Amino acid sequence: MTGLFTEPTRHEAPEPLEGPVVGTIIGGTVIWFALFLVQLPFYGWFDDHGHTWWLWTCLAGGGLGFIGIWYVRRRDAAIKRARAAEAGAHPVPDQSPAPSAD
Numbered sequence: 001m002t003g004l005f006t007e008p009t010r011h012e013a014p015e016p017l018e019g020p021v022v023g024t025i026i027g028g029t030v031i032w033f034a035l036f037l038v039q040l041p042f043y044g045w046f047d048d049h050g051h052t053w054w055l056w057t058c059l060a061g062g063g064l065g066f067i068g069i070w071y072v073r074r075r076d077a078a079i080k081r082a083r084a085a086e087a088g089a090h091p092v093p094d095q096s097p098a099p100s101a102d
Helices: 022-050 052-086
Strands: none
Touching: 022 052
């Protein structure tokens, strides 16, 4: 008997998709900030209609995007170091800028 209470068919989970994650997060962050800047001149209209949350949502999306950029860059560097260690090569150094000697 088939119906609502039958056991679902189990399938193996697919492999995660890997792509240009850093570029995607940077692009999304730029879009959130651009949306914020485009709406900013119309703050009065948004305030009159009770939609100021639209502006703050875009600003929050951009701010969280900065955290996302930091996270995915570190993740990408860690993945590269792990692959290099697996291959027996020297690990890839962290890509953060070195302090200047000035």
